[in-house]
Amino acid sequence: MGETSKRSTIYFDPQIHAALRLKAVHTHRTVSHIVNDAVRAVLAEDQEDLAAFNERVSEPTMSYEALLKDLKAHGKL
Numbered sequence: 001m002g003e004t005s006k007r008s009t010i011y012f013d014p015q016i017h018a019a020l021r022l023k024a025v026h027t028h029r030t031v032s033h034i035v036n037d038a039v040r041a042v043l044a045e046d047q048e049d050l051a052a053f054n055e056r057v058s059e060p061t062m063s064y065e066a067l068l069k070d071l072k073a074h075g076k077l
Contacts, residue, residue, distance in 0.1 A: 010035070 012020065024031045062070070071077045 005032075 020031050024034055
């Protein structure tokens with residue numbers, strides 16, 4: 001992790017903690033590395049979602065009621 005790593009206390013469900021420790025042993029990695037990778041993956045997904053929202057910001061929106069009416073009009077309901 002390096003010199004710039006920060007320490008934090010995280011409370012895991014006991015079964016999740018046991019699974020993380022077991023995975024760490026089997027993959028020859030630390031729990032910290034596994035958790036950091038998981039958090040990075042979630043943050044990357046968030047970034048992708050935000051980019052998709054920004055790409056579609058100019059698209060027209062439809063209310064739920066209008067969507068149901070459209071589905072019914074097209075024989076989908």
